[in-house]
Amino acid sequence: MTAMTRRGFLAAAGALAATAATGGCALGGGSGSGSSTGGGGGDAANAGSLTWWDHQNQLQKAKAAIFADFAKSPGGMPVQYTYYNPGKMGQALQLAKQSNQMPDIHSNAGLTLPAGALVAAGWAQPINLTDQAKARVEDSLIEGLHVFDGKIYAFPIFSHQVYVAASWFNKELVSQAGLDPQAPPRTYDEFRAAARAVQDKGGGQTYGWVWNVGMPNRMAEQVHDLAQAAGFEGGIGLRYATGEYAFHADEYLDVIEFLVSLRKDKLLVPGANSWVDDVARARWTAGVAAYYFDGPWCPGVALQATPDFADKLDVGPILVPNAGDTVATYHVPQPGEYWLSPGSKQTEAANKLLSEHFVTEDYSRRVAETMSQPPRDISVVDQSSAHAAYKKLIGWFKESVHLAPMPIAGNKELRHVDVEQKPVQPTLGDIIQGALTGDVTDVRAALTKLSSDTAKQRDLAIAAAKAKGAKVSLDDYAFPNWKPRTDYTTSMYAER
Known part of the structure; x- marks a missing residue:
């Protein structure tokens, strides 16, 4: 796993194995490996950057352009991005959570629990979209799927x-x-x-x-x-x-x-x-x-x-x-695609990135041109x-x-x-x-x-x-x- 230290990985793997043995873990299946454009995990080593993990292989080019622009913008910062095959994403997140090395933003591929259960189990914190960004997505937000107790967690x-x-x-x-x-x-x-x-x-x-x-x-x-x-x-x-x-x-x-x-x-x-x-x-x-x-x-x-x-x-x-x-x-x-980890030290930058770049018509066009799911x-x-x-x-x-x-x-x-x-x-x-x-x-x-x-x-x-x-x-x-x-x-x- 490129996104954590060897010591953290071994400790998390041991804890995960013990949890799985008692039936308490929901892991993703399949196989594959992570690939990274930088480090991962929200630890001190990445204090000057925002970390992002997801399974969206075909959207990497679109996100790379957005991340480059964000790094140069006022209030922005570099984004360390890691891609995981959908079959390995859930396991990588489980290990990262066990060792307190979660990325700032992540997708939920491979986590078999529904969004409400993940929120209740402490997998995410609310995101703070700007009023303009909220207006763009509010007609697609559903309480219990994207919104919990009146707070937006994803879109x-x-x-x-x-x-x-x-x-x-x-x-x-x-x-x-x-x-x-x-x-x-x-x-x-x-x-x-x-x-x-x-x-x-x-x-x-x-x-x-x-x-x-x-x-x-x-x-x-x-x-x-x-x-x-x-x-x-x-x-x-x-x-x-x-x-x-x-x-x-x-x-x-x-x-x-x-x-x-x-x-x-x-x-x-x-x-x-x-x-x-x-x-x-x-x-x-x-x-x-x-x-x-x-x-x-x-x-x-x-x-x-x-x-x-x-x-x-x-x-x-x-x-x-x-x-x-x-x-x-x-x-x-x-469902919502991008979730903000509770332990993130970069919430202000994460909210800015999501609000200014991922709810726009321009992002829908970028999604279409990468031939992902329809935007x-x-x-x-x-x-x-x-x-x-x-x-x-x-x-x-x-x-x-x-x-x-x-x-x-x-x-x-x-x-x-x-x-x-x-x-x-x-x-x-x-x-x-x-x-x-x-x-x-x-x-x-x-x-x-x-x-x-x-x-x-x-x-x-x-x-x-x-x-x-x-x-x-x-x-x-x-x-x-x-x-x-x-x-x-x-x-x-x-x-x-």
């Missing part, structure tokens, strides 16, 4: 109009297989046939599909989106209208069975069982496979390492089961210099992604439930990974148990929160006035 930088399971592909390999790059596969059967055609033409050198099977959390996010596109009327396993958990719904089972069928048909690159996204994406750009499921950040990351791949890169929409199905997916309001101001994408495939995908998002209801937006008291709720194991990502590796043979049984266990854990958390005075109930998770293919607007919370 979103991305639009809710996004899904993370687009079908990115190599146009050159697709064309060589006799397929039309202008007509990418849209259904499961079309995708299987296209992947097979590429693989047959590749003569054993090219596979149809590669995926980040070594990243359970990312796979779960993608299967949630694929299940919605298949018709599941809810999100993250929860039916919007009734508030019931239904990971075992046919839509989830169909998606997982489709993915497993690709592996059984030997269309998945061998060795992918342990690959995180950085590895799988690099293999894809190297021509090992034609297709790769990923989010909108795919070109922003891929073209950093292999800019010549730009001419080969293209994208298809999220897949649906049958021809004629129209894509509809749903996404809750975006909070999604209207700037068309005027950006982003790759044509990225712009095409964002256009599909505008047409097919709707604002979903979010329980905590309807009752901020649910943050007390979040604090009480314990993670359920195995997770959806674990089940997907097990199905792909052959370790899980009865997928429906595993999904049914996940639904039951998650519901029981929620019941226990609600009871614990109520015992401490929280005004919450199961009804807070149901939205009977929700309708498919529409946005769930703020006024609808009071109308249900």
